[in-house]
Amino acid sequence: MIICVVGMPGSGKGQIVRIFGKYGIPHVSMGDIVREEADRRGVPRTPEGMNSVSIQLRQELGDNAVAKLAIPKVRELLKTHEAVIIEGVRSLDEIQAFKDAFPEEKVIIIAVHSSPQKRFERLSKRGRSDDPKSWSEFEARDWKELKFGLGNVIALADYLIVNESHLTQYRRKIERLAERLGIKKKYFTF
Structure with a gap:
């Protein structure tokens, strides 16, 4: 099974x-793949640098470029695991790339939604070098993500979790989804 976790920056994908x-x-x-590619190309991990690398990759390899770079990693993990999470898919082209590369695997999409204000607060605290430093940078990043097609992936998600509440409540929602997917029972390791 391939579990694609999608959402706008700061929505809470990492908790899943x-x-x-x-x-x-x-x-x-997927974000780590872009950051690794930026490092390989000597591009700074700034919002502008990450945007530039994302665009360059898509110009060089197509709209599903980051998925193409992720597929070997996913393939390797599927050799020893029944499921793999792919965090940060940005377009339906990327979803299709995973479906094409792994026709024997069920591909599900989990979308996380949070309001812009909540996401900005989280990103301001996170402190990653490519996180926006101002509201205008935040809005510009959102538009970039939407131009890649992220809104379409969210719209076609199999599951949607709203993350506007306290972290404990959000974690409970994730745990319930894990149970619903059979993950909690099947993979429980404690």
Whole structure:
């Protein structure tokens, strides 16, 4: 099974990765792939640098460029795991790339939604070098993500979790989804 976790920056995708990870499900981060590519190209990990690398990759390899770079990592993980999480898919082209590369696997999409204000607050506290430093940078990043097609992926998600409440409540929602997907029971390792 391939579990694609999608959402706008700061929505809470990482919490799903962490909770599913405690059940033994590994993950591949699309953002990490872009950051690795930026490092390889000598591009700074700034909002502008990450945007530039994302665009360059898509110009060089097509709209599903980051998925193409992720597929070997996912393939390797599927050799030893029944499920893999892919965090940060940005377009339906990327979803299709995973479906085409792994026709024998069920591909599900989990979308996380949070309001812009909540996401900005979280990103301001997170402190990653490519996080926006101002509201205008935040809005520009949102528009970039939407131009890649992220809104379309969210719209076609199999599951939607709203993350506007306290972290404990959000984690409960994730745990319930893990149960619903059979992950909590099947992969429970404690």
